[in-house]
Amino acid sequence: xxxxxxxxxxxxxxxxxxxxxxxxxxxxxxxxxxxxxxxxxxxxxxxxxxxxxxxxxxxxxxxxxxxxxxxxxxxxxxxxxxxxxxxxxxxxxxxxxxxxxxxxxxxxxxxxxxxxxxxxxxxxxxxxxxxxxxxxxxxxxxxxxxxxxxxxxxxxxxxxxxxxxxxxxxxxxxxxxxxxxxxxxxxxxxxxxxxxxxxxxxxxxxxxxxxxxxxxxxxxxxxxxxxxxxxxxxxxxxxxxxxxxxxxxxxxxxxxxxxxxxxxxxxxxxxxxxxxxxxxxxxxxxxxxxxxxxxxxxxxxxxxxxxxxxxxxxxxxxxxxxxxxxxxxxxxxxxxxxx
Amino acid sequence: xxxxxxxxxxxxxxxxxxxxxxxxxxxxxxxxxxxxxxxxxxxxxxxxxxxxxxxxxxxxxxxxxxxxxxxxxxxxxxxxxxxxxxxxxxxxxxxxxxxxxxxxxxxxxxxxxxxxxxxxxxxxxxxxxxxxxxxxxxxxxxxxxxxxxxxxxxxxxxxxxxxxxxxxxxxxxxxxxxxxxxxxxxxxxxxxxxxxxxxxxxxxxxxxxxxxxxxxxxxxxxxxxxxxxxxxxxxxxxxxxxxxxxxxxxxxxxxxxxxxxxxxxxxxxxxxxxxxxxxxxxxxxxxxxxxxxxxxxxxxxxxxxxxxxxxxxxxxxxxxxxxxxxxxxxxxxxxxxxxxxxxxxxxxxxxxxxxxxxxxxxxxxxxxxxxxxxxxxxxxxxxxxxxxxxxxxx
Amino acid sequence: xxxxxxxxxxxxxxxxxxxxxxxxxxxxxxxxxxxxxxxxxxxxxxxxxxxxxxxxxxxxxxxxxxxxxxxxxxxxxxxxxxxxxxxxxxxxxxxxxxxxxxxxxxxxxxxxxxxxxxxxxxxxxxxxxxxxxxxxxxxxxxxxxxxxxxxxxxxxxxxxxxxxxxxxxxxxxxxxxxxxxxxxxxxxxxxxxxxxxxxxxxxxxxxxxxxxxxxxxxxxxxxxxxxxxxxxxxxxxxxxxxxxxxxxxxxxxxxxxxxxxxxx
Numbered sequence: 001x002x003x004x005x006x007x008x009x010x011x012x013x014x015x016x017x018x019x020x021x022x023x024x025x026x027x028x029x030x031x032x033x034x035x036x037x038x039x040x041x042x043x044x045x046x047x048x049x050x051x052x053x054x055x056x057x058x059x060x061x062x063x064x065x066x067x068x069x070x071x072x073x074x075x076x077x078x079x080x081x082x083x084x085x086x087x088x089x090x091x092x093x094x095x096x097x098x099x100x101x102x103x104x105x106x107x108x109x110x111x112x113x114x115x116x117x118x119x120x121x122x123x124x125x126x127x128x129x130x131x132x133x134x135x136x137x138x139x140x141x142x143x144x145x146x147x148x149x150x151x152x153x154x155x156x157x158x159x160x161x162x163x164x165x166x167x168x169x170x171x172x173x174x175x176x177x178x179x180x181x182x183x184x185x186x187x188x189x190x191x192x193x194x195x196x197x198x199x200x201x202x203x204x205x206x207x208x209x210x211x212x213x214x215x216x217x218x219x220x221x222x223x224x225x226x227x228x229x230x231x232x233x234x235x236x237x238x239x240x241x242x243x244x245x246x247x248x249x250x251x252x253x254x255x256x257x258x259x260x261x262x263x264x265x266x267x268x269x270x271x272x273x274x275x276x277x278x279x280x281x282x283x284x285x286x287x288x289x290x291x292x293x294x295x296x297x298x299x300x301x302x303x304x305x306x307x308x309x310x311x312x313x314x315x316x317x318x319x320x321x322x323x324x325x326x327x328x329x330x331x332x333x334x335x336x337x338x339x
Numbered sequence: 340x341x342x343x344x345x346x347x348x349x350x351x352x353x354x355x356x357x358x359x360x361x362x363x364x365x366x367x368x369x370x371x372x373x374x375x376x377x378x379x380x381x382x383x384x385x386x387x388x389x390x391x392x393x394x395x396x397x398x399x400x401x402x403x404x405x406x407x408x409x410x411x412x413x414x415x416x417x418x419x420x421x422x423x424x425x426x427x428x429x430x431x432x433x434x435x436x437x438x439x440x441x442x443x444x445x446x447x448x449x450x451x452x453x454x455x456x457x458x459x460x461x462x463x464x465x466x467x468x469x470x471x472x473x474x475x476x477x478x479x480x481x482x483x484x485x486x487x488x489x490x491x492x493x494x495x496x497x498x499x500x501x502x503x504x505x506x507x508x509x510x511x512x513x514x515x516x517x518x519x520x521x522x523x524x525x526x527x528x529x530x531x532x533x534x535x536x537x538x539x540x541x542x543x544x545x546x547x548x549x550x551x552x553x554x555x556x557x558x559x560x561x562x563x564x565x566x567x568x569x570x571x572x573x574x575x576x577x578x579x580x581x582x583x584x585x586x587x588x589x590x591x592x593x594x595x596x597x598x599x600x601x602x603x604x605x606x607x608x609x610x611x612x613x614x615x616x617x618x619x620x621x622x623x624x625x626x627x628x629x630x631x632x633x634x635x636x637x638x639x640x641x642x643x644x645x646x647x648x649x650x651x652x653x654x655x656x657x658x659x660x661x662x663x664x665x666x667x668x669x670x671x672x673x674x675x676x677x678x679x680x681x682x683x684x685x686x687x688x689x690x691x692x693x694x695x696x697x698x699x700x701x702x703x704x705x706x707x708x709x710x711x712x713x714x715x716x717x718x719x720x721x722x723x724x725x726x727x728x729x730x731x732x733x
Numbered sequence: 734x735x736x737x738x739x740x741x742x743x744x745x746x747x748x749x750x751x752x753x754x755x756x757x758x759x760x761x762x763x764x765x766x767x768x769x770x771x772x773x774x775x776x777x778x779x780x781x782x783x784x785x786x787x788x789x790x791x792x793x794x795x796x797x798x799x800x801x802x803x804x805x806x807x808x809x810x811x812x813x814x815x816x817x818x819x820x821x822x823x824x825x826x827x828x829x830x831x832x833x834x835x836x837x838x839x840x841x842x843x844x845x846x847x848x849x850x851x852x853x854x855x856x857x858x859x860x861x862x863x864x865x866x867x868x869x870x871x872x873x874x875x876x877x878x879x880x881x882x883x884x885x886x887x888x889x890x891x892x893x894x895x896x897x898x899x900x901x902x903x904x905x906x907x908x909x910x911x912x913x914x915x916x917x918x919x920x921x922x923x924x925x926x927x928x929x930x931x932x933x934x935x936x937x938x939x940x941x942x943x944x945x946x947x948x949x950x951x952x953x954x955x956x957x958x959x960x961x962x963x964x965x966x967x968x969x970x971x972x973x974x975x976x977x978x979x980x981x982x983x984x985x986x987x988x989x990x991x992x993x994x995x996x997x
Contacts (some may be wrong), residue, residue: 037793
């Protein structure tokens with residue numbers, strides 16, 4: 001029995017969502033006495049191997065791939081090859097497992113829940129003909145049965161999903177599992193990259209507009225901007241606040257339609273799902289679609305002029321007032337503290 | 340499961356076409372009209388884009404024949420559209436009703452082939468906007484005493500007179516005008532299609548309305564207006580003409596006010612669920628609960644009346660008194676519901692933000708126009724007793 | 734230009750998850766009792782119609798569902814699709830894997846030039862069917878499209894990734910899944926609704942598809958065992974008052990989160 005953390009490797013630092021996947025893999029494995037593996041795929045796989053061992057992976061499988069440097073982490077260059085790699089590793093390692101203990105031949109594959117994963121998780125499941133449970137907030141596994149909790153219906157309902165099989169795939173929602181170090185002695189296996197077949201797909205252009213390179217699912221502090229911010233003055237105030245509290249900016253769909261910010265920053269059912277340490281909601285009313293994308297945040301502070309705004313029903317701290325008065329005063333207070 | 344929006348599940352009974360038209364109209368109205376309604380009502384703005392949008396959706400002349408640019412839909416579908424539009428604002432529904440029922444219906448029913456070809460497609464596409472002139476400053480419930488008159492001249496008629504409380508008149512390109520004509524020494528009411536660009540026609544805006552502020556209302560004034568012979572309805576004579584149109588419009592009102600009442604009920608239900616006083620939602624108290632129960636009971640009767648009336652119209656089995664009954668009942672109940680909804684919103688109920696007071700004010704007009712509540716009572720009274728009581732005895 | 738080319742839109746019917754939700758003995762109930770066309774699939778259809786208007790593709794919509802779902806499928810015809818197929822007889826608790834296998838059989842038989850579908854369904858938010866279907870077909874695929882162009886005999890898709898957007902070109906046939914931020918799907922017009930009655934809608938049992946016997950007996954590998962209300966976040970403190978009070982409360986709140994660096 002083994003729990004395998006599938007880790008895309010294309011950045012200098014391992015993403016915190018990957019550390020969460022490793023941590024969760026170790027936790028699930030310890031309750032089912034399973035072995036923990038890390039499957040590191042991508043140009044920086046070698047670099048991240050020691051970190052994977054530090055977080056509890058006793059077997060490291062490395063697939064180093066050359067990826068066009070500009071297009072690191074994009075799906076057409078990396079995503080497709082993760083599917084092939086997962087398939088390849090399953091075949092290779094199945095032989096090893098058989099030799100060890102054929103009766104115990106079962107695998108749980110854990111992924112993060114980034115857009116990179118969402119792009120390929122279905123294909124991985126189809127390739128392995130194995131059940132897949134995406135976007136889970138909790139799970140247990142006994143070797144053949146997986147019981148997972150996942151939010152559905154715009155995060156209004158928690159559904160319990162069961163899957164059965166010798167191979168099961170799950171992706172876990174980012175931000176919910178505190179990464180915990182658990183250093184182990186690891187054995188390393190290196191694999192030769194399979195021939196890549198992009199099926200004729202070509203990356204034509206990478207669009208990363210200014211201030212648009214942030215990966216919100218990784219950010220510990222997010223400032224959510226809603227319709228209450230509606231002009232350049234407001235935008236400037238938000239930018240200033242963001243730099244003072246080390247926050248990244250996100251937007252609601254209502255605000256996206258105003259065209260003031262990029263699509264990449266959209267949080268909600270139709271955008272990114274985030275669970276930061278702090279979600280500071282500015283002028284966000286709290287529509288169900290938006291709440292579906294941030295309701296798992298550890299702390300929510302909301303500022304809104306409407307005391308009846310639904311966002312206050314889930315905010316740990318609600319501030320009723322005009323943003324255009326509060327933000328300058330808050331920025332002033334923050335600046336005087338820092339000074 | 341008990342459906343708190345449609346307790347007797349009448350929407351399940353609709354034909355698939357009608358239900359699809361209802362869903363589409365609802366989607367359009369909620370997405371495109373509702374966001375404009377607050378400013379429209381507060382600031383007396385009728386967005387000139389609305390007619391074109393409604394036309395693109397096929398909501399103008401929905402039940403007019405397809406060969407004339409209409410939708411060819413059922414009477415029930417027309418009613419369901421009115422319900423969705425009036426859920427947003429009676430002013431928008433008034434615009435749609437006038438164009439569809441009071442302008443397109445008489446041209447289709449009474450017009451010559453040339454008149455139909457000339458006007459109906461343009462009215463359906465909102466290239467032209469229409470209005471309907473029956474009511475006069477001194478003659479409301481008693482239109483037979485009208486003073487607007489057409490006298491024969493070479494090749495047509497010369498029209499003089501004034502009409503008032505005319506929805507759409509300030510933005511109209513064409514008016515259906517009812518006027519007296521001498522035929523064999525007797526005054527007979529005849530119908531004319533009058534273009535507002537013609538010499539002698541003016542359409543002054545009526546300002547400072549406190550109701551139906553999101554739609555345009557004005558007068559129609561005719562000073563020696565030459566109307567070509569080709570612009571008279573050839574056959575129809577007497578009040579049967581305008582009353583045919585009014586029956587169609589009143590039928591639309593019976594449906595429309597279901598939407599207005601549903602809006603007020605839904606807003607009240609939400610408000611008392613969210614608003615907390617003395618540490619509990621208002622909805623936890625007995626008074627708000629029974630008020631909502633009364634609203635829903637009335638709304639259910641309104642829905643079922645309108646739905647059945649639609650079936651009767653589609654089956655060609657309708658009598659005007661049936662329409663009077665539904666118009667009177669549904670507007671009366673909608674007005675009651677809107678007033679109670681305003682009350683349930685407390686102080687917030689007087690602000691435009693919650694939009695309930697818009698419906699209260701609008702429904703005051705709807706209760707009056709197209710036959711007042713009491714006049715419809717007298718129509719029913721005459722049917723019941725066999726005695727007309729419009730003309731006072733004494 | 735290419736009326737002989739077809740875009741297949743795979744659509745799903747879902748509960749109206751944007752209406753009010755309540756829990757009852759029989760599970761989750763929505764205040765709107767009628768199912769709707771999945772919003773993400775509606776965006777996919779809208780984009781297919783736009784591509785069709787510009788490049789002359791035929792648009793065919795396929796849905797796996799019960800016979801009753803024909804009304805939802807008719808909405809797709811009313812929006813402007815040319816033809817529709819309802820695949821009936823799937824197991825009631827079919828998961829994405831089962832649906833993808835049924836769709837794969839249909840696509841192989843039908844042979845469209847592209848498949849465009851929603852990236853997920855608005856009820857379960859699973860989002861696996863597209864990738865699964867593409868892998869079964871061995872087609873190139875692109876997910877989470879926020880823009881689509883047809884150029885140089887290829888579909889160019891602007892894909893929203895984690896921290897950037899990519900324009901990816903795929904040769905035909907290919908599969909694309911759409912974000913619902915791609916467009917605002919058109920509302921069917923009254924004329925579209927009336928015209929939809931005359932458009933072909935095929936009801937096909939999945940046992941009629943290639944490999945149909947096996948499809949009819951597919952067992953889902955994942956099952957939803959229970960649906961429960963989300964654990965509610967308790968509403969915290971609500972602060973009203975003068976500016977000083979508000980800012981004080983905010984400063985305290987921010988200082989309680991070490992990552993903000995406030996008060997350290």
